[in-house]
Amino acid sequence: MNWRRLNQALHRDIGFLCVGLxxxxxxxxxxxxxxxxxxxxxxxxxxxLKIDPLPPxxxxxxxxxQVLRQLxxxxxxxxxxxxxxxxxxxxxxxxxxxxxxxxxxVEAEKLQRRAFWYRLNFLHLNHAKKGWTWVADLYAGGxxxxxxxxxxxxxxxxxxxxxxxxLSLAGVIIPLFFLLxxx
Amino acid sequence: xxxxxxxxxxxxFVTLSAGNTLAKTFGEGITLKTATPVSELLExxxxxxxxxxxxxxxxxxxxxxxxxxxxxxxxxxxxxxxVKVTDGEIVFPLxxxxxxxxxxxxxxxxxxxxDEVIQRKQHHAEEQGETFDPASITSGETFYxxxxxxxxxxxx
Numbered sequence: 001m002n003w004r005r006l007n008q009a010l011h012r013d014i015g016f017l018c019v020g021l022x023x024x025x026x027x028x029x030x031x032x033x034x035x036x037x038x039x040x041x042x043x044x045x046x047x048x049l050k051i052d053p054l055p056p057x058x059x060x061x062x063x064x065x066q067v068l069r070q071l072x073x074x075x076x077x078x079x080x081x082x083x084x085x086x087x088x089x090x091x092x093x094x095x096x097x098x099x100x101x102x103x104x105x106v107e108a109e110k111l112q113r114r115a116f117w118y119r120l121n122f123l124h125l126n127h128a129k130k131g132w133t134w135v136a137d138l139y140a141g142g143x144x145x146x147x148x149x150x151x152x153x154x155x156x157x158x159x160x161x162x163x164x165x166x167l168s169l170a171g172v173i174i175p176l177f178f179l180l181x182x183x
Numbered sequence: 184x185x186x187x188x189x190x191x192x193x194x195x196f197v198t199l200s201a202g203n204t205l206a207k208t209f210g211e212g213i214t215l216k217t218a219t220p221v222s223e224l225l226e227x228x229x230x231x232x233x234x235x236x237x238x239x240x241x242x243x244x245x246x247x248x249x250x251x252x253x254x255x256x257x258x259x260x261x262x263x264x265x266v267k268v269t270d271g272e273i274v275f276p277l278x279x280x281x282x283x284x285x286x287x288x289x290x291x292x293x294x295x296x297x298d299e300v301i302q303r304k305q306h307h308a309e310e311q312g313e314t315f316d317p318a319s320i321t322s323g324e325t326f327y328x329x330x331x332x333x334x335x336x337x338x339x
Contacts (some may be wrong), residue, residue, distance in 0.1 A: 035248050035249070036248060036309065036310075039248070041250075041277075042247070044247070044312075046312075058260050079281045081243040081256050081263070082260060083243070083261060084261050085261065089243060089244075092281070096280050111277055111278070113277075113278070125274070126271070127271075
């Protein structure tokens with residue numbers, strides 16, 4: 001087998017091997033880039049309510065029960081916190097409820113984990129650590145080999161060769177341009 | 184080939200339908216045997232700055248965008264302390280809100296000017312999807328924060 005055939009075989013097989021991980025990193029990469037516009041890990045439903053106002057201060061057990069009754073909550077009981085005399089935070093299952101005592105204004109959040117995206121990001125951002133770090137390193141090595149073997153796949157036809165060189169150069173110049181622009 | 188595709192589909196199904204796979208231990212976990220009350224850190228913080236300490240309490244808020252910080256409730260009313268971790272090193276799940284935790288890290292002290300406080304609170308509000316009025320900040324701020332190294336959180 002000459003080096004061209006070996007190079008082609010390597011490029012093809014590494015390419016197939018990297019398909020799953022490339023899709024994973026590509027999808028998660030877009031999701032993570034736009035985390036401020038769309039939380040890929042959680043679906044957070046927000047809603048507002050109004051209850052009877054209460055005086056600021058350390059909330060008493062009776063007042064807490066009154067708040068819970070008005071919110072239609074029964075499970076929360078002890079899971080509450082006051083960041084200051086005017087505000088009360090309540091926790092129940094996947095919900096967090098913020099109550100402003102003097103105004104009676106309530107802001108509630110209902111949380112739901114996006115199973116697919118959470119797992120994708122879990123792997124992409126290497127929250128797993130341990131053995132997954134090795135897999136991610138091997139994948140990075142695979143991508144490096146894909147790039148090198150890809151460069152060596154230069155076509156023989158002059159017009160295609162020119163195009164291949166131009167595209168490869170563009171791939172190098174684009175990150176350099178943004179480095180000059182923002183760094 | 185057909186068997187390989189069926190195997191892949193099976194693995195995918197089992198993975199996606201599995202329950203929460205996150206461990207209860209985060210980062211380096213817990214190494215200290217005793218915890219320091221949050222009230223002690225807030226009152227006499229200078230004595231602990233630069234030291235590894237542990238706090239115990241309910242997690243009352245978590246960074247929505249990246250899970251890169253939590254607030255742990257103190258032992259006295261209206262007290263809480265922020266634990267900030269390096270992005271990606273530890274990621275606190277949002278489900279940790281309202282859950283008891285032990286958190287360890289190095290205590291740090293920050294002396295911020297008014298502009299720095301505004302910048303910090305603006306960033307915090309953006310992360311949490313909250314509104315923030317810069318005019319509400321009238322002066323600089325001095326506060327203590329834990330650089331989180333490890334944690335143990337119940338039932339997440």
